[in-house]
Amino acid sequence: MVVNKANPVKTLSVVELRRIFMKQSRMWPHAESMVPVDWDSTSYVRQAFSKYVLNRTVREMAEYWVQQSMTQGITPPSTQRSARAVLRFVASVPGAISYVPAVDVDETVSVVKVSGF
């Protein structure tokens, strides 16, 4: 997982991560709004993240967001199409959090370890 450099968080549990990407948690401990960023729904990275972290397929998550939009007025996370785009987004938005393959991580973002798998 990668977060903005200004974010002091260093570790997250898989349950916390699920809450963030399902927008059930809203604020970081340092009072910054959480801004989860997904990959495009067709990407292999998104499909793997959805399956192993959110415990739902991409399609089931789309249904979840229809439900959330109607009952809570909450929209799904914005999406990006490449590691480069994800990194640039996370680097430019203070509360942003996303995921990229380890080989693509660069110094513009901070890495967060995930426990509980």
Place this chain on the structure above:
Amino acid sequence: MTRIFALAMILFIAGVLPASAQQTEIAALRAELARQQAIIAQLLRRLDALERPQPPAAATTQDLRDDIKVQEDSVNSLREIVNSKVNLNGYYNFRFSVDGSEAPAAFQQHHLGVLMAKQLGKFNFLMELELQNVPHHAEIAPVEGEEHEEEGAETDAGHTDTDISGEGQVAVENAWMEYNHNRLFSVRFGKQLSPQYWWQNHYPNLTLSTALPIYLRELFPAELVGVMVQGSAARSVGASEFGVGYKLYAANNNFEGNSRADLRDGKAWGARGQVRFPTAGALRRFDVATDVYRGHVGLATNELVEDNVFGFESQLEVSSFLFQAEWARGKSLAQTRTGYYLQPAVRIDEDWIAFYRAEQLESPRIHTAERRHIAGLNYRPYPQIAFKGELYRSQPLAREFIHPTEERKPYNGFATAAVFFF
């Protein structure tokens, strides 16, 4: 002498000519070697050039498009955080039904809803406007507050002067703001849906059937105007969690058409407790909840009488099997009314869901005792679009509050609907 000279020449030619061809061949080979060496040297130079670190490649059109999207999303996210933006959604539901009851077959522009939502830090706002254009549709008719005629007489329970008959009505179904302090505490003010599962998720995109459960409007009120406090706590269990949640609310009484009477007689209140069990493997969801409501309902004489409702519900998801059930019992003026539904369903594949629903309502208040069975299919080519088709059978039940001579026949029906969420 001449012969000797000629012989010598022949020997010379025979001896010298092969040596000259060899030299020529050697020269040709040397030339070829030099050419190959030049090629190898050229290839080595090319290899060196390729192995050297490359300067950044020029951005492609796709890279530039991605960069533009990153910048737009970044700005939008910052706007959402700092200034917020309005999210606009809505839904459309077109229904056709025909059955053996007295209601005629009808095309119904059932619902057209527009939702506007805005988030600003810890504050949320949501508003929903809904156009209901439902000719001959008993489900939306108010049924409470009716004074029934003496026992055994013909009544028109469930149909009042406020029935909508094709002209439509625009209603504010939701209009609330919420302060979300943290997971344990948030407070919501305004007009909002009752917290029971079906009321919260009654939107046509989210339900499998085209019709509400028959008991729904006769037990817990559909909506409330008031204040609701809610929160939840959870503890991690492996990669899942065990969670509990609560909701407490105080609201106006559920008495349509006479707010003055409501003001005189105090407020309604309700509570809900919910438990979410940890999941693993094929078990993907297991929630149970209980609800209580204590309020007043109005009589046509403008009197309010106490009304108490109590209910249970559960949602279960195991692999591709889904199960929902709700049960509730209400009591007012010494009359007890009960209702439930049980709804198993299976995801046949990503686009198709089959379901069955058994449901029942017994209410002396509206003079109804009915059981209904529904079996149907949903085709959802996209999460936002649903095509529904279902067959149903309604069976009247014999109860002491319904006169045995009253003519009530079972009937079968068919309904279909198209739904679009945008």
